[in-house]
Amino acid sequence: xxxxxxxxxxxxxxxxxxxxxxxxxxxxxxxxxxxxxxxxxxxxxxxxxxxxxxxxxxxxxxxxxxxxxxxxxxxxxxxxxxxxxxxxxxxxxxxxxxxxxxxxxxxxxxxxxxxxxxxxxxxxxxxxxxxxxxxxxxxxxxxxxxxxxxxx
Amino acid sequence: xxxxxxxxxxxxxxxxxxxxxxxxxxxxxxxxxxxxxxxxxxxxxxxxxxxxxxxxxxxxxxxxxxxxxxxxxxxxxxxxxxxxxxxxxxxxxxxxxxxxxxxxxxxxxxxxxxxxxxxxxxxxxxxxxxxxxxxxxxxxxxxxxxxxxxxxxxxxxxxxxxxxxxxxxxxxxxxxxxxxxxxxxxxxxxxxxxxxxxxxxxxxxxxxxxxxxxxxxxxxxxxxxxxxxxxxxxxxxxxxxxxxxxxxxxxxxxxxxxxxxxxxxxxxxxxxxxxxxxxxxxxxxxxxxxxxxxxxxxxxxxxxxxxxxxxxxxxxxxxxxxxxxxxxxxxxxxxxxxxxxxxxxxxxxxxxxxxxxxxxxxxxxxxxxxxxxxxxxxxxxxxxxxxxxxxxxxxxxxxxxxxxxxxxxxxxxxxxxxxxxxxxxxxxxxxxxxxxxxxxxxxxxxxxxxxxxxxxxxxxxxxxxxxxxxxxxxxxxxxxxxxxxxxxxxxxxxxxxxxxxxxxxxxxxxxxxxxxxxxxxxxxxxxxxxxxxxxxxxxxxxxxxxxxxxxxxxxxxxxxxxxxxxxxxxxxxxxxxxxxxxxxxxxxxxxxxxxxxxxxxxxxxxxxxxxxxxxxxxxxxxxxxxxxxxxxxxxxxxxxxxxxxxxxxxxxxxxxxxxxxxxxxxxxxxxxxxxxxxxxxxxxxxxxxxxxxxxxxxxxxxxxxxxxxxxxxxxxxxxxxxxxxxxxxxxxxxxxxxxxxxxxxxxxxxxxxxxxxxxxxxxxxxxxxxxxxxxxxxxxxxxxxxxxxx
Numbered sequence: 039x040x041x042x043x044x045x046x047x048x049x050x051x052x053x054x055x056x057x058x059x060x061x062x063x064x065x066x067x068x069x070x071x072x073x074x075x076x077x078x079x080x081x082x083x084x085x086x087x088x089x090x091x092x093x094x095x096x097x098x099x100x101x102x103x104x105x106x107x108x109x110x111x112x113x114x115x116x117x118x119x120x121x122x123x124x125x126x127x128x129x130x131x132x133x134x135x136x137x138x139x140x141x142x143x144x145x146x147x148x149x150x151x152x153x154x155x156x157x158x159x160x161x162x163x164x165x166x167x168x169x170x171x172x173x174x175x176x177x178x179x180x181x182x183x184x185x186x187x188x189x190x
Numbered sequence: 191x192x193x194x195x196x197x198x199x200x201x202x203x204x205x206x207x208x209x210x211x212x213x214x215x216x217x218x219x220x221x222x223x224x225x226x227x228x229x230x231x232x233x234x235x236x237x238x239x240x241x242x243x244x245x246x247x248x249x250x251x252x253x254x255x256x257x258x259x260x261x262x263x264x265x266x267x268x269x270x271x272x273x274x275x276x277x278x279x280x281x282x283x284x285x286x287x288x289x290x291x292x293x294x295x296x297x298x299x300x301x302x303x304x305x306x307x308x309x310x311x312x313x314x315x316x317x318x319x320x321x322x323x324x325x326x327x328x329x330x331x332x333x334x335x336x337x338x339x340x341x342x343x344x345x346x347x348x349x350x351x352x353x354x355x356x357x358x359x360x361x362x363x364x365x366x367x368x369x370x371x372x373x374x375x376x377x378x379x380x381x382x383x384x385x386x387x388x389x390x391x392x393x394x395x396x397x398x399x400x401x402x403x404x405x406x407x408x409x410x411x412x413x414x415x416x417x418x419x420x421x422x423x424x425x426x427x428x429x430x431x432x433x434x435x436x437x438x439x440x441x442x443x444x445x446x447x448x449x450x451x452x453x454x455x456x457x458x459x460x461x462x463x464x465x466x467x468x469x470x471x472x473x474x475x476x477x478x479x480x481x482x483x484x485x486x487x488x489x490x491x492x493x494x495x496x497x498x499x500x501x502x503x504x505x506x507x508x509x510x511x512x513x514x515x516x517x518x519x520x521x522x523x524x525x526x527x528x529x530x531x532x533x534x535x536x537x538x539x540x541x542x543x544x545x546x547x548x549x550x551x552x553x554x555x556x557x558x559x560x561x562x563x564x565x566x567x568x569x570x571x572x573x574x575x576x577x578x579x580x581x582x583x584x585x586x587x588x589x590x591x592x593x594x595x596x597x598x599x600x601x602x603x604x605x606x607x608x609x610x611x612x613x614x615x616x617x618x619x620x621x622x623x624x625x626x627x628x629x630x631x632x633x634x635x636x637x638x639x640x641x642x643x644x645x646x647x648x649x650x651x652x653x654x655x656x657x658x659x660x661x662x663x664x665x666x667x668x669x670x671x672x673x674x675x676x677x678x679x680x681x682x683x684x685x686x687x688x689x690x691x692x693x694x695x696x697x698x699x700x701x702x703x704x705x706x707x708x709x710x711x712x713x714x715x716x717x718x719x720x721x722x723x724x725x726x727x728x729x730x731x732x733x734x735x736x737x738x739x740x741x742x743x744x745x746x747x748x749x750x751x752x753x754x755x756x757x758x759x760x761x762x763x764x765x766x767x768x769x770x771x772x773x774x775x776x777x778x779x780x781x782x783x784x785x786x787x788x789x790x791x792x793x794x795x796x797x798x799x800x801x802x803x804x805x806x807x808x809x810x811x812x813x814x815x816x817x818x819x820x821x822x823x824x825x826x827x828x829x830x831x832x833x834x835x836x837x838x839x840x841x842x843x844x845x846x847x848x849x850x851x852x853x854x855x856x857x858x859x860x861x862x863x864x865x866x867x868x869x870x871x872x873x874x875x876x877x878x879x880x881x882x883x884x885x886x887x888x889x890x891x892x893x894x895x896x897x898x899x900x901x902x903x904x905x906x907x908x909x910x911x912x913x914x915x916x917x918x919x920x921x922x923x924x925x926x927x928x929x930x931x932x933x934x935x936x937x938x939x940x941x942x943x944x945x946x947x948x949x950x951x952x953x954x955x956x957x958x959x960x961x962x963x964x965x966x967x968x969x970x971x972x973x974x975x976x977x978x979x980x
Contacts, residue, residue, distance in 0.1 A: 072219035073212035075442070077389050078475045082893035085389055113212035121211070128210045132202055132858055135677030135866060137209030138389040138442030144210060163901040170893065172387055172443050173677045175869035176901040177908060178862050 042106035046071065047115025055102040062086045062097035065112065073113035073141040077170070084169035087142035088112045094149045113141040116148055124148060124186050131182035135173030143169045147183060159184055196689040197922045200858035201696055203682045205440075205675060214440045217393045217409045222468045226395075227256055229460050229471045230301035232291040232308045233480075234283035237550035237886035238317035238330065241281055241290065241310060248307040249293055254300035257463050258308065260291040264459045268423035269518040270415060270450045272341035272354070274333060275553075277423060277459050283312070284332055284515030285552045286887045287480035289456060292471075294464050317550035319886055321512040322489060324352040324547050332515055332548040342650070344806040344818070345521055352548040354513065355521040357528030359542035359600045360812040367504025367539030371495025374504075375576050379492065379568035380953040381936075383512075383880040384485040386557055387898050390442020391478040394454040396461035397468040402428075404461060405435045408454050411444040411674050412714040413437070413704045419451045420458045427462060434458075437705045444676035445870075446556035446929075447482045449716045450519045479891035483555030484880065486520055487512045490568035495539075500582045502591050504539040507531050509565055512549045519555035521546040526648030527561025529813060532600050533569040534610055534644040534824050536593045540600045542813075550886050556716065558870065558929045562645045563936070567954060570641040570937030575950065584941070585618050588642050588826075601813040606821040609850035609915035613826040614642060616911050620846045621828040633835055636843070637946025640828045641934035646819035647717035647926060651804035655720075656710035657727040659688065659735050659795045665698060665759060665774030669728060672704040672712035673720040678928045679859035683721050684728045686855050687921055691732035694759040694773065710796065718823065718926030721855060723799050725921035730797030738793050743771060746781040746789040821917060823925050825849035827868070827934035829905075833946040838962030840876055840943065841906075848911035849930055853923035857912055864910035864931045871935025873899040879955050 043052040046069060053068050065071045065088070074097050077085035081096040088097045089111040116122060121129070124147060134140045143166060150157070150165040157165070162183045163176070171179065208214035246258040261278035269275060279290050291308050295301035316330045323329055329352060333339070337349025345355045368374055395407045404424070410416055413436040421431040441448065457471040473481060488511045495504035509531060513520035528544025557563070577587035589611060597605045617623075617640070627636045658670040669688055675681045681701035689696050702709060712724060740754045743761050753765045763769040775781070780790020801820060808816035827847035831840050847864050854860040877897050881889040890896040916923030936954055944950045949964040950971045964972040 066219075070221070072215065075216070075390070076218065076472075077391075078893050080475070080892060080894070083389060117211035117213070121207075125210045129202060129206050132206060132679075132862055134203075134206065134209045135679070135862070136389065136441060136443040137205070137214050137677070138216065140209045140214075141212050163904075167900045167902045170389065170898060170900065172389055172445070172870065172898065173866050174862065175866040175899075175908070176904050177865045180901065 040103060042103055044105045044107060045109040047111055047118060057103060059102045060098055061100040061102045061105055064102040065097060071112050071114050075138055075141060084142040084146065085139050087145045087169065089145060089149055092149065094146050113145055116144065122148065124151065127182040127186035131178050131185065133174065133178045133182045139169055139171040143171065143179060155190065156187060194690060194922070196686045196696065197855050198853065198857065201682060201686055201856055203679055203859070204685050204696060204701065205681055216390055216440045216442050217395060217407050218472060220407055220439065222395055222470070225467045227294045227296060227464055227467045227469045228298040228301050229469055230293045230305040231289050232293070232305050232310065234279065234286060234288040234290055236283055236312050236314050237286050238315040239283050239312035240315060241279060241283065242313055243311040244291060245309040246291065248309070249304040252300060252304040252307065254296045255293060255304045256296065257294045258291060259294070259460060259463050263463060266423050266426055268419055268451055268455050270419060271522045272339055272345055272518040274339050274518050275516040277455050285550055286885065287552055292456065292460055294460055294469055317886060319549050319551050319882065321510045321547040321549060324549050325545070332550065344525060346810055353545055354517040354548055355524055355546035357525045357544040358811055358813060359529060359540060361600050361602065361814065362539035364504045364506050364539045364541040368495040371503045372498045373580060374493060374495045375572065375579065376493040377572060377952065379490045379571060381488045381564045381567050382954055383487045383554060384557060384874050384878055385479050385880060385896060386445040386447035386482060388443030388445060388447060391473040391475060392448065392453050392482055393472040394457035395468050395470045396457035398461040398465050400466050402433060403435070404429060404433055404458060405437065406454060406458060407437045407439065409441050409448060410436070410438045410454065411448045411676055411716055412450055413706050414672055414711050415714050416451050416454055417706045420455055423455055424458060424462060435705070435707045438674060439703055441674055441676045444674065444715070445558045446560065446716060449556055449714055452482055475893070476891040479888055479896070480552045483519055483553055485557035485564065486523060486554035488564050490565060492568050492572050494572060494576060496576055496580060498580065500577070500580060500587050500590050502535060502537050505532050505537045506541040508543045510545050511547060512551060512554065513546050514551050514553040515548055516553040517546050517548060520553070522648060523556055523561040527565045529601055529818055530562065530644065530646060531565050533566055534593045534642055535591045536597045542600060551882060558867065558932045559645065560648050560717065560929065562643065563871065563933045566643055566933055567936040570934065571940045571952065574640065574941040583624070585614060585623050585640055589614055592642065601808060601818065602815065603817045607915050607918065608822065608824045609913035610642065610824040613824065613848035613850055613913045616848045616913065617826040617828045617846050620909050620911065621830060621844065623828065629832055634832050635835060635946040636830065636832050637942040638828060638830050639938040639940065639942025639945060641938040641941065642826045643930065643933040644822045644824045645718070645930050645933060646822045647719035649713070649717050649719060649801065651806045651818065652801060653713040653723070654800045655712040655723045655727045657724065657731040657797045658710050659731040661773065661777040661793050663774065663778040665694065665772060665777060667692065667694065667699045669699065669701045670709040671701065671724055671728065672706070672709045673724040674704065674715035676715060678863060679856060680720050682859060683725060683855040687725050687728050688732045691729060691736055692759070693756040718929040720926065722917065722920050722925050725855070725924055726799040727797040729921045730799070731795045734797060735793055735795035738791065738795060739773070742776060742781065742790050746783060821925060823850060823927050823930055825930055827938055829938050829942050831939070831942045831946060833943060833961060835947060835965060836962065838958035838960065838965065840939070840958065842872060844907045844909070845872070845905045846909040846911065847931060847934065848913050849927045850913040850915050851927040852917035852920045852925035853914050854912045855922065855924050860912055860927060861910040863928045865908050867928065867931025868908060868935060869899055869904055871932035872905070872939065873903070875936040875939040875954065875956055877955050877957055
């Protein structure tokens with residue numbers, strides 16, 4: 039067991055972890071942030087995506103000890119201050135069906151749109167190509183992002 | 191007809207806010223406290239073996255292990271349609287991955303470590319993985335006791351063989367039909383196994399409290415059926431249905447994989463073994479591939495007779511389904527698709543043999559389309575080939591033979607009202623059927639493919655659903671139902687139906703996720719029937735509430751009930767135009783009369799829908815005489831593709847799909863179902879493929895090797911089209927449509943590939959490799975190859 043401290047969604051948190059504890063499990067089971075989801079456990083599906091110092095990472099591939107002293111943002115952090123502009127467009131476009139991929143998808147897109155505020159459709163597809171969604175066929179998600187970009 | 195204000199409108203999903211903020215809680219997100227225990231399953235490494243001995247002593251010694259459970263502890267069977275499976279393997283295992291034992295521990299890592307210490311001694315038996323091999327004389331018999339299994343009366347297992355069910359359909363005289371034909375076309379098609387790949391894996395947390403109450407939190411499409419089946423399985427321990435409670439929060443995708451009971455019964459048994467502690471069983475992604483009823487593979491031998499003018503005179507098909515070693519749910523897939531194996535065609539002479547066959551691959555069963563996605567690949571590939579062979583346009587051929595209202599189905603009942611011809615015409619127009627297109631790149635060829643489809647909800651003939659409706663003091667409404675919102679937009683549709691009757695805004699309605707203690711009975715969320723069945727129940731509940739509202743107001747104000755109506759959530763009176771009473775003013779607290787006394791009642795209502803016009807008791811030799819299906823939803827679809835003649839890679843330039851959903855309660859949701867389902871289907875057509883090694887082990891149980899589509903794989907353009915020919919007994923005319931988008935995907939791709947490059951692929955998936963190899967070798971009809979590595 040080792041004590042690590044990091045900023046989670048703007049708040050300093052400390053937690054005891056084993057050297058082989060995954061960030062995903064620590065966030066979910068020890069810190070109670072259930073927004074990153076387990077989907078595959080090997081970085082294929084993107085449902086566990088969180089931001090590490092503002093950069094999207096797969097929390098199922100990161101050891102918790104690696105984030106000691108760093109900054110983590112999850113969908114919970116993004117949603118805390120009320121709906122973001124992007125989320126409002128998701129709402130308008132019925133962008134999710136079962137919703138299980140939503141946390142990873144939104145985290146990925148929030149980061150991407152900060153870096154590239156005026157993307158074209160191909161760039162948006164590229165940006166979410168690591169986030170699997172089995173329900174929507176991606177079209178309603180892309181529709182929401184393009185509408186958001188157009189009206190920004 | 192009066193204009194509808196909520197039904198038929200693009201109303202945003204009522205569950206979307208929870209999903210986009212991360213507030214939506216799935217089973218694994220619920221907190222079960224520090225007493226939660228974790229299970230690790232010991233799985234069979236053999237496809238077929240006798241269990242000689244299990245030694246759990248080393249595992250039990252590990253600190254933190256609470257219990258080690260084997261088949262001896264729970265020698266009980268479970269099953270919805272046929273009881274052929276035990277909770278844990280008893281004397282033998284029948285597939286790689288079968289549950290032999292479970293270790294329950296305080297920590298998941300301890301459970302994993304201890305599970306490795308469980309020693310199981312096996313005596314391997316010969317295994318069989320090919321349904322055609324499995325029905326040969328001398329094949330290893332997978333269930334020696336098959337003749338004694340209890341099952342529904344519409345299954346016909348053959349004891350002493352590996353045939354778990356044989357659905358025969360005989361109509362007219364097929365031999366006479368072939369004699370009348372000018373041409374007879376025969377071929378064989380092959381469809382492999384596929385996986386649902388819900389983003390959320392299966393999970394069940396079970397808690398058997400000290401009083402003997404068993405509560406389960408499941409990711410499920412079937413809370414009430416699970417309650418019944420789990421109580422039944424554990425009944426030797428004295429557990430009854432009143433003791434079992436199933437709670438189903440948000441579900442991360444279903445597609446049929448979370449129907450019936452699979453792993454939930456394991457969690458239930460482990461909870462009973464560890465009384466007083468909740469126990470969590472969650473599949474890892476690889477376990478999800480092995481243990482969730484993947485889609486069955488099928489070999490289709492088809493023979494069709496036609497006249498020169500394109501009239502179909504005879505249709506014969508033998509479908510050999512590989513359902514794995516436990517077929518109880520899969521046998522119903524075989525049954526349902528067997529009854530409808532002609533596809534949506536009018537055919538006088540029909541002979542269908544649909545076989546459900548035991549093999550030693552993992553158990554298979556329902557997946558979006560319930561057999562129709564599989565069997566219509568052969569039918570719709572074949573119909574295009576026939577049309578071309580007799581010099582007829584494939585769309586014209588379909589228009590000529592398409593089934594119409596009142597036509598006799600293969601089992602004799604009449605076809606329901608439908609918009610199949612309208613769907614064909616709209617799709618043909620949108621894809622510009624008949625217009626030849628050349629690629630600008632000489633290395634590439636453009637082709638178009640067409641397919642029609644149908645599907646009936648596959649259900650027992652007596653399924654039932656109920657809705658409860660209750661008001662709060664501010665006039666807002668909670669609707670309690672037990673259909674599952676698995677992503678299809680069911681809750682939104684139910685809110686729209688209630689809003690339409692009660693004239694209150696959607697924002698004032700909440701539809702609740704099931705808890706079998708609180709929400710009324712609904713059979714299962716399968717078969718694409720909830721909008722139709724549960725929609726009827728919700729509509730009736732809203733009508734009952736409206737009636738009670740009018741009753742109260744008429745008593746308080748002495749209006750004739752018939753003179754009252756609702757508008758914008760207010761009661762109004764035709765005879766007194768200035769009268770207006772808001773629901774919030776009386777639905778809980780009643781109406782005060784001049785003398786200070788109150789008139790009223792707490793407005794609550796229920797609505798019920800029961801299928802009482804079906805019968806599955808037909809002549810087993812012909813399937814004539816019953817009415818096994820409530821109705822069919824039909825449609826048509828087409829693609830325009832570009833094929834790279836060197837690499838074989840297929841690019842979808844445009845996909846069009848029209849579905850007759852009777853009435854689109856929410857057109858936006860219907861269109862999004864079409865878009866999402868179509869992509870799921872196109873992936874099974876083009877690249878998804880379950881591979882096994884020669885011992886029945888899955889070679890690709892992960893998303894690296896089993897490829898599901900990403901955002902880069904979507905067609906350049908998708909056009910969803912809604913056709914609305916009302917279902918007479920549907921709520922506002924609606925019938926289900928969510929499974930259907932997937933069904934035409936594979937044959938229309940096969941048809942388009944042949945149109946583009948002249949290669950007819952008869953075995954799914956239609957990979958770039960298969961096309962490129964056929965082009966390189968100059969083979970127009972390459973032979974199919976097997977999905978088991980030899």
